[in-house]
Amino acid sequence: MRRWKCKVCGYIHEGAEAPEKCPVCYADRSNFVEVDADGNEITAAAASEVKQEPAIHITPIAAAAPQAQTQGxxxxxxxxxxxxxxxxxxxxxxxxxxxxxxxxxxxxxxxxxxxxxxxxxxxxxxxxxxxxxxxxxxxxxxxxxxxxxxxxxxxxxxxxxxxxxxxxxxxxxxxxxxxxxxxxxxxxxxxxxxxxxxxxxxxxxxxxxxxxxxxxx
Ligand SMILES: [Zn+2]
CATH class of the missing domain: 1.20.120 (Four Helix Bundle (Hemerythrin (Met), subunit A))
Incomplete structure:
Protein backbone atom coordinates (compact mmCIF):
# COMPACT_ATOMS: atom_id res chain seq x y z
CA MET A 1 0.00 0.00 0.00
CA ARG A 2 1.44 3.40 -0.99
CA ARG A 3 1.29 6.30 1.44
CA TRP A 4 0.55 9.91 0.49
CA LYS A 5 0.99 12.96 2.72
CA CYS A 6 -0.89 16.25 2.40
CA LYS A 7 1.78 19.00 2.42
CA VAL A 8 -0.74 21.52 3.77
CA CYS A 9 -2.04 19.76 6.89
CA GLY A 10 -0.02 16.54 7.24
CA TYR A 11 -2.91 14.12 6.67
CA ILE A 12 -1.70 10.65 5.58
CA HIS A 13 -3.68 8.76 2.94
CA GLU A 14 -3.09 5.10 2.11
CA GLY A 15 -3.96 3.83 -1.37
CA ALA A 16 -2.83 3.31 -4.93
CA GLU A 17 -2.92 7.06 -5.57
CA ALA A 18 -3.39 10.34 -3.71
CA PRO A 19 -7.01 11.38 -3.06
CA GLU A 20 -8.72 13.97 -5.29
CA LYS A 21 -9.03 16.30 -2.29
CA CYS A 22 -7.63 16.15 1.25
CA PRO A 23 -10.52 15.07 3.54
CA VAL A 24 -9.13 17.29 6.33
CA CYS A 25 -8.11 20.62 4.77
CA TYR A 26 -9.61 20.20 1.25
CA ALA A 27 -6.29 20.88 -0.50
CA ASP A 28 -6.28 19.31 -3.99
CA ARG A 29 -4.24 16.35 -5.23
CA SER A 30 -1.26 18.48 -6.33
CA ASN A 31 -0.51 19.08 -2.63
CA PHE A 32 0.10 15.39 -1.91
CA VAL A 33 3.55 13.79 -1.93
CA GLU A 34 4.35 10.09 -1.64
CA VAL A 35 6.02 9.14 1.65
CA ASP A 36 7.64 5.99 3.00
CA ALA A 37 6.63 4.09 6.18
CA ASP A 38 8.57 6.61 8.33
CA GLY A 39 6.80 9.58 6.73
CA ASN A 40 9.84 10.69 4.69
CA GLU A 41 9.11 12.09 1.26
CA ILE A 42 9.96 9.77 -1.64
CA THR A 43 11.44 12.17 -4.17
CA ALA A 44 11.83 11.49 -7.89
CA ALA A 45 15.62 11.62 -7.39
CA ALA A 46 15.54 8.98 -4.64
CA ALA A 47 13.27 6.76 -6.69
CA SER A 48 15.64 6.72 -9.69
CA GLU A 49 19.07 6.61 -8.09
CA VAL A 50 20.69 5.21 -11.21
CA LYS A 51 20.16 8.57 -12.92
CA GLN A 52 23.40 10.40 -13.75
CA GLU A 53 24.39 13.66 -12.07
CA PRO A 54 23.39 16.62 -14.23
CA ALA A 55 26.28 18.52 -15.85
CA ILE A 56 25.08 21.93 -14.67
CA HIS A 57 24.01 22.56 -11.07
CA ILE A 58 21.46 25.23 -10.42
CA THR A 59 21.79 26.11 -6.75
CA PRO A 60 18.35 26.90 -5.30
CA ILE A 61 19.68 29.49 -2.79
CA ALA A 62 17.55 32.34 -4.13
CA ALA A 63 14.40 30.26 -3.78
CA ALA A 64 15.14 28.99 -0.27
CA ALA A 65 16.43 32.19 1.36
CA PRO A 66 13.27 34.41 1.61
CA GLN A 67 11.32 31.68 3.43
CA ALA A 68 14.05 31.40 6.08
CA GLN A 69 14.28 35.17 6.49
CA THR A 70 10.55 35.76 6.87
CA GLN A 71 10.39 33.22 9.71
CA GLY A 72 11.30 35.76 12.35
ZN1 LIG B 1 -4.71 18.38 4.03
Missing part, protein backbone atom coordinates in the same frame (compact mmCIF):
# COMPACT_ATOMS: atom_id res chain seq x y z
CA UNK A 73 11.72 35.26 16.06
CA UNK A 74 8.03 35.78 16.84
CA UNK A 75 6.92 33.21 14.25
CA UNK A 76 9.38 30.62 15.54
CA UNK A 77 8.15 31.21 19.08
CA UNK A 78 4.49 30.91 18.03
CA UNK A 79 5.07 27.68 16.10
CA UNK A 80 7.44 26.02 18.54
CA UNK A 81 5.44 26.78 21.68
CA UNK A 82 2.06 26.13 19.98
CA UNK A 83 0.84 29.54 21.14
CA UNK A 84 -2.26 29.46 18.93
CA UNK A 85 -3.71 26.16 20.25
CA UNK A 86 -2.90 27.42 23.76
CA UNK A 87 -4.45 30.88 23.37
CA UNK A 88 -7.68 29.57 21.77
CA UNK A 89 -8.50 27.98 25.11
CA UNK A 90 -9.58 31.44 26.31
CA UNK A 91 -12.42 31.97 23.78
CA UNK A 92 -13.19 28.23 23.53
CA UNK A 93 -13.53 27.88 27.30
CA UNK A 94 -14.90 31.24 28.37
CA UNK A 95 -17.35 32.05 25.57
CA UNK A 96 -19.63 29.04 26.29
CA UNK A 97 -19.55 30.00 29.98
CA UNK A 98 -20.39 33.64 29.28
CA UNK A 99 -23.26 32.73 26.92
CA UNK A 100 -24.75 30.36 29.53
CA UNK A 101 -24.47 33.12 32.16
CA UNK A 102 -26.03 35.61 29.76
CA UNK A 103 -28.94 33.26 29.01
CA UNK A 104 -29.59 32.87 32.76
CA UNK A 105 -29.55 36.66 33.11
CA UNK A 106 -31.69 37.43 30.05
CA UNK A 107 -34.26 34.63 30.40
CA UNK A 108 -34.56 34.38 34.20
CA UNK A 109 -33.51 37.84 35.31
CA UNK A 110 -30.46 36.86 37.36
CA UNK A 111 -28.61 40.19 37.27
CA UNK A 112 -25.47 38.68 38.81
CA UNK A 113 -25.12 36.28 35.85
CA UNK A 114 -25.33 39.21 33.42
CA UNK A 115 -22.41 40.74 35.30
CA UNK A 116 -20.44 37.49 35.09
CA UNK A 117 -21.15 37.19 31.34
CA UNK A 118 -19.94 40.75 30.75
CA UNK A 119 -16.65 40.33 32.66
CA UNK A 120 -15.93 37.02 30.92
CA UNK A 121 -16.51 38.65 27.52
CA UNK A 122 -14.22 41.59 28.36
CA UNK A 123 -11.48 39.13 29.27
CA UNK A 124 -11.94 37.10 26.06
CA UNK A 125 -11.90 40.32 24.01
CA UNK A 126 -8.54 41.19 25.59
CA UNK A 127 -7.12 37.80 24.49
CA UNK A 128 -8.50 38.00 20.91
CA UNK A 129 -5.51 39.94 19.44
CA UNK A 130 -3.18 37.14 20.64
CA UNK A 131 -5.53 34.45 19.31
CA UNK A 132 -5.82 36.09 15.88
CA UNK A 133 -2.15 37.06 15.43
CA UNK A 134 -0.91 33.58 16.44
CA UNK A 135 -3.58 32.03 14.20
CA UNK A 136 -2.47 34.20 11.26
CA UNK A 137 1.22 33.31 11.74
CA UNK A 138 0.39 29.63 12.07
CA UNK A 139 -1.73 29.78 8.87
CA UNK A 140 1.01 31.61 6.92
CA UNK A 141 3.93 29.45 8.02
CA UNK A 142 2.64 26.01 9.02
CA UNK A 143 -0.07 25.84 6.34
CA UNK A 144 1.63 28.11 3.73
CA UNK A 145 -1.32 30.51 3.66
CA UNK A 146 -3.48 27.84 1.99
CA UNK A 147 -6.86 29.25 0.90
CA UNK A 148 -8.92 26.07 0.91
CA UNK A 149 -12.53 25.99 2.16
CA UNK A 150 -11.36 24.97 5.65
CA UNK A 151 -9.04 27.95 6.14
CA UNK A 152 -11.45 30.50 4.61
CA UNK A 153 -14.27 29.22 6.89
CA UNK A 154 -12.01 29.32 9.93
CA UNK A 155 -10.88 32.90 9.18
CA UNK A 156 -14.45 34.07 8.49
CA UNK A 157 -15.67 32.51 11.76
CA UNK A 158 -12.92 34.17 13.80
CA UNK A 159 -13.74 37.57 12.28
CA UNK A 160 -17.45 37.07 13.12
CA UNK A 161 -16.45 36.14 16.71
CA UNK A 162 -14.34 39.28 17.03
CA UNK A 163 -17.03 41.61 15.60
CA UNK A 164 -19.89 40.11 17.63
CA UNK A 165 -17.82 40.07 20.83
CA UNK A 166 -16.83 43.70 20.30
CA UNK A 167 -20.50 44.57 19.65
CA UNK A 168 -21.65 42.84 22.87
CA UNK A 169 -19.01 44.50 25.04
CA UNK A 170 -19.46 48.01 23.58
CA UNK A 171 -23.28 47.72 23.62
CA UNK A 172 -23.32 46.71 27.26
CA UNK A 173 -20.79 49.48 28.04
CA UNK A 174 -23.07 52.11 26.45
CA UNK A 175 -26.26 50.62 27.92
CA UNK A 176 -25.51 48.64 31.12
CA UNK A 177 -29.18 47.50 31.29
CA UNK A 178 -29.26 45.97 27.77
CA UNK A 179 -29.55 42.36 29.06
CA UNK A 180 -31.97 43.10 31.93
CA UNK A 181 -35.44 41.44 31.84
CA UNK A 182 -37.05 44.86 31.18
CA UNK A 183 -34.81 45.67 28.19
CA UNK A 184 -36.52 45.48 24.76
CA UNK A 185 -33.16 44.54 23.17
CA UNK A 186 -32.31 41.63 25.47
CA UNK A 187 -33.24 38.83 23.02
CA UNK A 188 -31.32 40.49 20.16
CA UNK A 189 -28.37 40.79 22.53
CA UNK A 190 -28.62 37.09 23.40
CA UNK A 191 -29.01 36.26 19.68
CA UNK A 192 -25.71 38.02 18.85
CA UNK A 193 -24.08 36.02 21.66
CA UNK A 194 -25.43 32.75 20.21
CA UNK A 195 -24.07 33.60 16.71
CA UNK A 196 -20.71 34.38 18.33
CA UNK A 197 -20.73 31.04 20.18
CA UNK A 198 -21.66 29.08 17.04
CA UNK A 199 -18.80 30.68 15.07
CA UNK A 200 -16.32 30.07 17.89
CA UNK A 201 -17.47 26.43 17.93
CA UNK A 202 -16.97 26.01 14.15
CA UNK A 203 -13.52 27.67 14.25
CA UNK A 204 -12.52 25.45 17.18
CA UNK A 205 -13.81 22.29 15.50
CA UNK A 206 -11.85 23.04 12.28
CA UNK A 207 -8.74 23.80 14.36
CA UNK A 208 -9.08 20.44 16.09
CA UNK A 209 -9.46 18.77 12.70
CA UNK A 210 -6.15 20.32 11.58
CA UNK A 211 -4.27 19.47 14.77
CA UNK A 212 -5.33 15.83 14.58
CA UNK A 213 -4.95 15.58 10.78
CA UNK A 214 -1.89 13.35 11.03
CA UNK A 215 -3.72 10.85 13.23
CA UNK A 216 -6.33 9.23 11.05
CA UNK A 217 -7.04 6.39 13.44
Missing amino acids: FLTKLVLRLHLHPISVHFPNGLLPASVVFLALGVLFGFAIFNEAAFFNMVFVLATMPIVMVTGYLEWQHRYKGSKTFLFLTKITCSIVVLISLLTLVVWRFINPAVADPASPDRLVYLGVALVMLACAGIAGHLGGKLVFAGRNR
